[in-house]
Amino acid sequence: MIRAVIFDLDNTLTDFMRVKDLSIEAAADAMLDAGLDARLALPPGEDVRETVIRRIREIYEREGIEYQKVFNAFLSETLGEVDYKFLAAAIVGYRRARDSALLPYPHVHLTLHTLLRMGLKLAVVTDAPRESAWLRLVYLNLHHLFDEVVTFEDTGVRKPGRAPFEEVLKRLDVDRGEALMVGDWPDRDMAGAHASGIRTVFAHYGFSWSADKSPIEQHPADHRIHDIMDLVRIVKERNAAEPGRRPS
Numbered sequence: 001m002i003r004a005v006i007f008d009l010d011n012t013l014t015d016f017m018r019v020k021d022l023s024i025e026a027a028a029d030a031m032l033d034a035g036l037d038a039r040l041a042l043p044p045g046e047d048v049r050e051t052v053i054r055r056i057r058e059i060y061e062r063e064g065i066e067y068q069k070v071f072n073a074f075l076s077e078t079l080g081e082v083d084y085k086f087l088a089a090a091i092v093g094y095r096r097a098r099d100s101a102l103l104p105y106p107h108v109h110l111t112l113h114t115l116l117r118m119g120l121k122l123a124v125v126t127d128a129p130r131e132s133a134w135l136r137l138v139y140l141n142l143h144h145l146f147d148e149v150v151t152f153e154d155t156g157v158r159k160p161g162r163a164p165f166e167e168v169l170k171r172l173d174v175d176r177g178e179a180l181m182v183g184d185w186p187d188r189d190m191a192g193a194h195a196s197g198i199r200t201v202f203a204h205y206g207f208s209w210s211a212d213k214s215p216i217e218q219h220p221a222d223h224r225i226h227d228i229m230d231l232v233r234i235v236k237e238r239n240a241a242e243p244g245r246r247p248s
Contacts, residue, residue, distance in 0.1 A: 001242050002235050004147075004174045005115055006165075006198070008183035009126040009133060011206035012228075014104050014140055020065065023098040027071065028052040030093025031086045039079055066132055102139045105205065107229040112145045114232050123148040123168050125181070127158045127188070148172055159185070160192030169196070182231065186219035194219070201225055201234065 010016035028049060037048045052074075059073050067073075071090040075082045115122060123146055126133050130151040137143040148171040150164050157163035169176055176197035183189025184206035193200045202221035205228070223234050 001178060002120065002180055002199075002238050003178040004121040004123065004172045004180070005231065005235070006123045006125055006168055006172075006179055006181045006193075008181075008185065008189050008203070009124050009128060009136060011184040012105075012182055012189075012203045013108055013124075013142065014102060014136065015206070016136075019098055019101045020060075022101045023094045024053055024056050024060075026097030027090040027094040028056065030089040034085055034089040036086050039083075066129055099139065102136065104140050104142065105228060107227060108140075108142070111228045111231055112142065114229075115235065116145065118232075118235065120235065121147045121172050121174065123150065123172055125150045125159070125164045125168050127152050129153060159188035160195060162192065162196045165192055165196035165198060169198075180223075180231070180235070182225075182228075186221075190219040190221050199223075201231065203228065 007013055031052065032049060036052070040048060040051075042048060042051060055078065056070060056074050059070050059077075060067060063070070063073070071087055071094075072082050074090075075086055079086075112122060124133070124137070126149075128136070128151055130153045133149060133151045134143065137146070137149065148168055150168045150171070152158055152164075155161075155163040155167050159165075165181070169179060172179070177199075179198050180201055181189060181193035181198045182201040182203055183193070184203040186202070186207075190200045190202060200221040201223045202225070204224050204226050223230075225231065225234070
């Protein structure tokens with residue numbers, strides 16, 4: 001019987017990569033509006049805006065998507081110094097775009113509230129740093145709906161390592177067969193949960209292929225959903241087929 005549902009955060013509850021792309025573009029525009037183009041020495045015909053955006057993305061790819069000093073690195077590598085006029089413009093432009101674009105996927109609130117009314121426990125397991133994860137949850141107005149949130153800093157292990165999954169099961173006080181893991185990343189969410197004996201739900205709506213992601217066929221899920229609201233049906237069907245101790 002399913003007593004708990006565990007969620008990945010980025011690209012499962014919110015379209016994080018869309019937010020990231022819009023925020024990078026806004027930061028680039030803010031620096032250019034502040035006069036950055038006059039400091040750049042680019043070959044004739046090269047698009048200044050596209051070059052700035054590309055270089056920022058390259059730093060994220062090199063340092064990780066949560067890297068907090070991306071604009072410092074960009075300015076140091078591009079200008080040979082951190083010009084604080086451009087740094088401040090980038091940070092403010094980034095944050096304004098992020099704050100306006102960070103929204104939950106359709107039906108997230110409805111689904112979570114429905115699962116809670118059904119008596120299920122809810123949790124998040126994410127590779128994001130603790131502060132970043134909680135900030136996103138508060139922006140999304142989801143922070144009060146989860147019984148537990150396990151971040152990278154809680155175990156020091158990233159998915160698909162088993163430690164985050166074992167930690168959330170312990171905190172929720174449920175057996176591995178009583179939980180579902182919902183995520184968009186086959187290599188991390190599906191593979192890690194399966195290794196821990198947790199049934200999996202692939203959030204197809206949040207998946208975007210990239211070089212570091214395997215197709216779902218390499219890490220098959222127990223269920224696939226195209227709308228998060230489909231979770232309600234899955235839980236009801238599983239609990240009807242596997243009656244047992246009622247959620248507390």
